[in-house]
Amino acid sequence: MRENKFKQIYSQLVSDIQKGNIQPNSFLPSEHELVEQFQTSRETIRKALKLLSEHGYIQKMQGKGSLVLDVKRMDFPVSGLVSFKELAVKMGKETITYVEHFSETVPSKEIAEQLKLKADELIWEIVRVREIDGERIIVDKDFINKTYIPSLTKTICEQSIYEYIENDLGLTISFARKEFTVEEPTNEDQRYLDLEGHCNIVVVKNYVYLEDASLFQFTESRHRPDKFRFVDFARRSH
Amino acid sequence: MRENKFKQIYSQLVSDIQKGNIQPNSFLPSEHELVEQFQTSRETIRKALKLLSEHGYIQKMQGKGSLVLDVKRMDFPVSGLVSFKELAVKMGKETITYVEHFSETVPSKEIAEQLKLKADELIWEIVRVREIDGERIIVDKDFINKTYIPSLTKTICEQSIYEYIENDLGLTISFARKEFTVEEPTNEDQRYLDLEGHCNIVVVKNYVYLEDASLFQFTESRHRPDKFRFVDFARRSH
DNA sequence: AAGTGGTCTAGACCACGCA
DNA sequence: GCGTGGTCTAGACCACTTG
Secondary structure, X not given: OOOOHHHHHHHHHHHHHXXXXXXXXXXXXXXXXXXXXXXOOHHHHHHHHHHHHHOOOEEEEOOOEEEEOOOOOOOOOOOOOOOHHHHHHHHOOOEEEEEEEEEEEOOOHHHHHHOXXXXXXXXXXXXXXXXXXXXXXXXXXXXXEOOOOOOOOHHHHHOOHHHHHHHHOOOOEEEEEXXXXXXXXXXXXXXXXXXXXXXXXXXXXXXXXXXXXXXXXXXXXXXXXXXXXXXXEEEOOO | OOOOHHHHHHHHHHHHHHHOOOOOOOEOOOHHHHHXXXXXXXXXXXXXXXXXXXXXXXXXXXXXXXXXXXXXXXXXXXXXXXXXXXXXXXXXXXXXXXXXXXXXXXXXHHHHHHOOOXXXXXXXXXXXXXXXXXXXXXXEEEEEEOOOOOOOXXXXXXXXXXXXXXXXXXXXXXXXXXXXXXXOOOHHHHHHOOOOOOOOEEEEEEEEEEOOOXXXXXXXXXEOHHXXXXXXXXXXXX
């Protein structure tokens, strides 16, 4: 019971929507009714509804109510920040991670700049290849500031680095800036991936920040183009 | 003075940050100080700060304050919903739009399904090619439900359809679901674009909704891969 | 006119960071 | 212990939709 009330209410409503207890294209109970139902204040209900709206579950309409959107097709929630492992589990796919390279090293000038490193700061450099349903589809090149993550092992990289950072180190990953581009495959891509003649690579550059706004990781994720898909829900800011 | 107070405060702070009146890596005045400064209540200040946080301008830190993030590199804000024209203007690029096809027509079965059309509903079908700095880079295929946009002209399509819908028709575009994939060029792509041997096309499918949650437009935007770039700011939802 | 969501207020108490 | 942000409350007034 020590959890945030508005997040509880949000989770309850999400669960009701996903289970079909609340039907798409119907209206939620009014804010006043929800106040009674959850025995709380209106602003708290409104915080919960704001979350639902931001995540694409409802559309609020002044004077009418909160319309439940049809969320069934939102099967691939890559919007926001999700690690490869979290995704793979969600998709129920057979995936294997190969750690092709793992070292503690002095950063190149380029990477030092990307990570805004101070002189003498070291990094972890990791290359991981992701195999999905028997095909090597993705290569992830991670550069992690050793100042924030002092120890790391190959075994952790085979599992989930994010899980280790959040659960074991107790750090909180807070936000990221992502950039998507398309490039021609490098020799390295050819070597690591089953390219099968594809002549482009989707490159996702990810700058990941902790909650104190420190940039601790730069990841370059290189995807075989035919297996790349990114879905986003966006509200227009007027 | 009839505008929302919290949006005014947000805009004021954004402008101060962008002009450099408030330095990156410094802290904003505390919420209490902002309450005094803007002569308002704390919840109103907090709404403004929430907007700043969602848009990547600040990082809130409990017990410390609101840290101003370095936003200079966020030069290409495609996150959210922005039309081609709004973007082109922001980038200061020399762009030309060619309307290659414009018709009012009976939808194909596939499009009828995408737009969830009722029987007998007609659509506008538009193909536009975007030339940037002398190269034909993007082809946009728009399918618009005629029920919501009863009249449309070729001239409007040469300008901005969104501008017409929002300013002239007074409709509000509210949210969208986007999907990014990479495909092989079709004959149509070859015909419309200066592909220069590129053997893939970045496809952005965009389902656009009005504020009453009605799906009024499906757009397929096909980009030459070397000119495609998408930047996103994402907060992790825990 | 009644019911809905949107904004704003003034105040309370809690959790966290820091000296 | 003090100042910070995080949550929650109870109530007010406004804007919009519908009958």
